[in-house]
Amino acid sequence: MKDKIELWNGFAKEDRILISSILDKYRRYKRTGLPQSSHFLNPYEEKLVTRVLEEKKIPYDLVRCHALCENGVIVFGDQESPITVYWVETDGTVEHRDVLGTLFSIGMEKGTIGDILVEKTGFYLTNLTKMNSFLEENLYQIKKQLVTLKKVPKIELTESHFQEIDLIVSSMRLDQIVSRLSNQSRSMTKKVLQEKKVIVNYREIEDLSYLLKEGDILSIRGVGKFKIQGKKSDTKKQKEIIEVWKYQ
Secondary structure, three states, rough: OOHHHHHHHHHHHHHHHHHHHHHHHHHHHHHHHHOOOOEEEEEEHHHHHHHHHHOOOOOOEEOOOOOOOOOOEEOOOOOOOOEEEEEEEEOOOOOHHHHHHHHHHHHHHHHHHEEEEEEOEEEEEEEEEHHHHHHHHHHOEEEEEEEEEEOOOOOOOOOOOEHHHHHHHOOOOOHHHHHHHHOHHHHHHHHHHHOOOOEEEOOOOOOOOOOOOOOOEEEEEOOOEEEEEEEEEOOOOOOOEEEEEEEE
């Protein structure tokens, strides 16, 4: 009982539910010998789950299809990859939000969809292999454009998926970075944060003084999604030049 209480100390309710579901899969694997795998975990969830698994010395594998893929799957036991990669050819240009909106509209759930990497003639889509038949039967059109699905062994990108941006700031405070990226005043930035339009590492943040660090994923509703690359140098006026990547 004491171990159980200590395990949940400091975790939010949704985090406890997630960790519990992953531990249940491990227990099922140990009891039956049948391999088990999770749904897709975003970077925040992955860090949370793997920390607990490592603290409890539970062996696991983490499956991800490409260095640019953010979402991974935890696997217990030996099995073929639980992730399928599709190349989806389109008749015209589509955006990430168009693809995601269509997937949700046909009944795909969040945890079954991995990463969507859009190129000029189509996009790569990773999804849970157990959803292949459903996906192939139901995904045939995006924004009135017919699409063709083809399973591929790996993701081979031919285009840049980031725009490199240099920002001059006095610190890595969240309000400063959001203000610069959205071209808004500090007062308007405060309002954006209060309206919960800013997400850091897949969690809403309202704290103006929150300090961003290298590797953080920052989303600003209506502006875009960014990855903080870190400090490049200092200016003569004792400010910092930081590099930020904007997802294309």
